[in-house]
Amino acid sequence: MPPPGGQTRRVRILVTAGPTREPIDPVRFLTNRSSGKMGYALAHAFQHAGHSVLLVSGPTDLDVPDHVDFIPVETAADMCDAVRHSIGRMDIAVFAAAVADYTVRDPAPEKIKKSSDPLTLELVKTTDILGSAREPFGFEGTLVGFAAETNDLEANARDKLTRKRCDLIIANDVSKPGIGFDSDRNEVLLVYPTHNEQVPETTKHDLAHRLAHAILTLHAERVGCEP
Numbered sequence: 001m002p003p004p005g006g007q008t009r010r011v012r013i014l015v016t017a018g019p020t021r022e023p024i025d026p027v028r029f030l031t032n033r034s035s036g037k038m039g040y041a042l043a044h045a046f047q048h049a050g051h052s053v054l055l056v057s058g059p060t061d062l063d064v065p066d067h068v069d070f071i072p073v074e075t076a077a078d079m080c081d082a083v084r085h086s087i088g089r090m091d092i093a094v095f096a097a098a099v100a101d102y103t104v105r106d107p108a109p110e111k112i113k114k115s116s117d118p119l120t121l122e123l124v125k126t127t128d129i130l131g132s133a134r135e136p137f138g139f140e141g142t143l144v145g146f147a148a149e150t151n152d153l154e155a156n157a158r159d160k161l162t163r164k165r166c167d168l169i170i171a172n173d174v175s176k177p178g179i180g181f182d183s184d185r186n187e188v189l190l191v192y193p194t195h196n197e198q199v200p201e202t203t204k205h206d207l208a209h210r211l212a213h214a215i216l217t218l219h220a221e222r223v224g225c226e227p
């Protein structure tokens, strides 16, 4: 949808979504339960509001929303490369992806046989893509992260807000049944530098429209223009 009447400035928005896959050997990988639904719903909501959206996504079963630019990725390293390459051109970046925190140090070039028991994999930390985004993004841009927590939701999210130099953290309690990973519904706490705002449980589709509005409003306040 084009910006209505040309009154709204078309904002360039990067959204990350989905899981990453970290190879163990040519047929096995480490991953997580992210379906991509939250990130894809956000990409759709920003596009529907008239903005230009680049979606960088790990493997999912979802259709890419219409009129959204798309970079498919597999591993955390691929996602990091795609984000680094594009973030300097963006006004807003929203990190909804569930990026693997660890990857296998030396994936086997051939399928691992069942000969060793136990089998030990050496895992090394991946790059924190969000945590290293501020420099290449610049300080004008509005940087939004998610926090997937199972305890101390607000405290952990507020720690991520500061450590990752974000303008907003969207925190979800992924231990609650029926919301979060691989669900059509979610409930979040918006953690801003100065205050919090609770968004009650709803569909990810509805939530994405509310989040898009909140993020665009925050960006407009930061750069001093109309949302």
Ligand code: PMT
Pocket: 016, 018, 033, 034, 035, 036, 037, 038, 039, 076, 095, 096, 097, 098, 099, 100, 101, 126, 127, 128, 129, 130, 131, 144, 145, 146, 147, 148, 149, 160, 172, 174, 180, 181, 182, 183
């Ligand atoms: O995909 P769905 O099934 O719809 O589920 C949605 C969701 C639960 C995945 C989503 O709402 C969510 O919480 N996404 C963030 C998941 C996550 O990895 O959270 P975290 O608290 O571990 O990471 C904090 C932030 O750092 C996130 O913005 C994450 O994208 C980012 N990160 C983490 C690790 C890493 N190496 N690089 C990153 O950029």
